[in-house]
Each structure stands twice: as C-alpha cells, then as structure tokens.
Amino acid sequence: MDECFNATLLPQITKLQPRENNNWDEFLLPIIFAYNTVVHATTDYSPFQLQFRHEPCLSTDEPSTSFLFNKPQDYYEQMKKNLSIIQRQARDYIINREQQYKNNYDKQRQDPHYEINDLLLLRIFSRSMLDKFVPFHLRDTHNPPPYLDHSQQQS
Numbered sequence: 001m002d003e004c005f006n007a008t009l010l011p012q013i014t015k016l017q018p019r020e021n022n023n024w025d026e027f028l029l030p031i032i033f034a035y036n037t038v039v040h041a042t043t044d045y046s047p048f049q050l051q052f053r054h055e056p057c058l059s060t061d062e063p064s065t066s067f068l069f070n071k072p073q074d075y076y077e078q079m080k081k082n083l084s085i086i087q088r089q090a091r092d093y094i095i096n097r098e099q100q101y102k103n104n105y106d107k108q109r110q111d112p113h114y115e116i117n118d119l120l121l122l123r124i125f126s127r128s129m130l131d132k133f134v135p136f137h138l139r140d141t142h143n144p145p146p147y148l149d150h151s152q153q154q155s
C-alpha cells in the first residue's frame with residue numbers, strides 16, 4: 001500500500017513544486033487531502049469516507065440546515081449503521097478487486113508440474129552476485145530440496 005501511495009504522492013509534489021525552491025513540504029497537506037478525498041478503485045470509497053463515515057465538508061460547501069433526530073443517541077446509532085454498511089461494501093469491493101488481480105496475474109503465469117526424477121536447475125546464491133545454476137533430479141514433488149545433497153554436489 002505504501003508503494004501505491006508513494007507512486008501517487010511523488011508525481012503530485014513534482015508537479016506543484018518549483019524546480020529552484022525546496023519547499024515541497026508546503027504542498028504536502030493539500031496533496032494528502034486530495035488523495036484522501038478521491039474515490040479509490042479498490043474500495044469504491046475515499047479513505048476519508050471510510051475513516052469518518054461521511055464525505056468531507058469543505059469551507060465552500062453549504063452547511064446543512066436541518067437534522068431530523070429525535071434523541072441525541074439516534075445520531076450515533078445512524079453513524080454506526082452507516083459505518084458498518086460502508087465497511088462491508090468496501091470489504092466486498094476489495095475481495096472482488098483481489099480476485100481480478102489474481103486472474104490477470106494467473107493469465108501470465110505458467111503452471112509447471114514436476115515428476116520425480118525430472119531434471120531441474122537449482123539456483124545457488126553467491127556473494128559475488130554471480131549465482132550458479134546446477135542441474136539436479138527431483139526426488140520429492142511435495143518437498144523440493146533447498147540445497148543439493150552430497151552426491152549431487154559431487155556430480
């Protein structure tokens with residue numbers, strides 16, 4: 001999630017900040033507010049709405065003139081009800097989006113099936129950044145070895 005936020009935040013700061021001044025911190029709060037008030041595709045809600053149960057009220061918005069609550073407790077109960085509905089819908093959107101991501105990812109992936117005694121390449125990591133690949137025969141399809149046994153090292 002941090003990578004997604006950073007990928008959004010950095011280009012916005014770059015757009016607003018003049019090249020010769022180092023005043024990026026002046027633009028941070030408005031950019032974060034804009035990020036938090038935009039509807040995200042994954043949840044179908046803005047982070048502000050998920051946190052505070054309502055859309056943000058700007059100083060340019062007209063204030064509401066009437067509230068229809070018989071008791072002070074009614075407002076709190078309505079807020080709890082709205083929050084549970086929003087969270088349930090956001091959870092459903094996230095699950096749906098995760099499934100879409102998985103389906104798209106799986107389209108590009110191979111599904112290899114290995115049999116016992118198949119010849120595979122085992123990667124041996126080294127400190128010199130030049131990793132080696134050594135052939136070995138698979139002995140157990142459910143538990144491939146993380147390293148070569150003594151006879152395989154000899155060969």
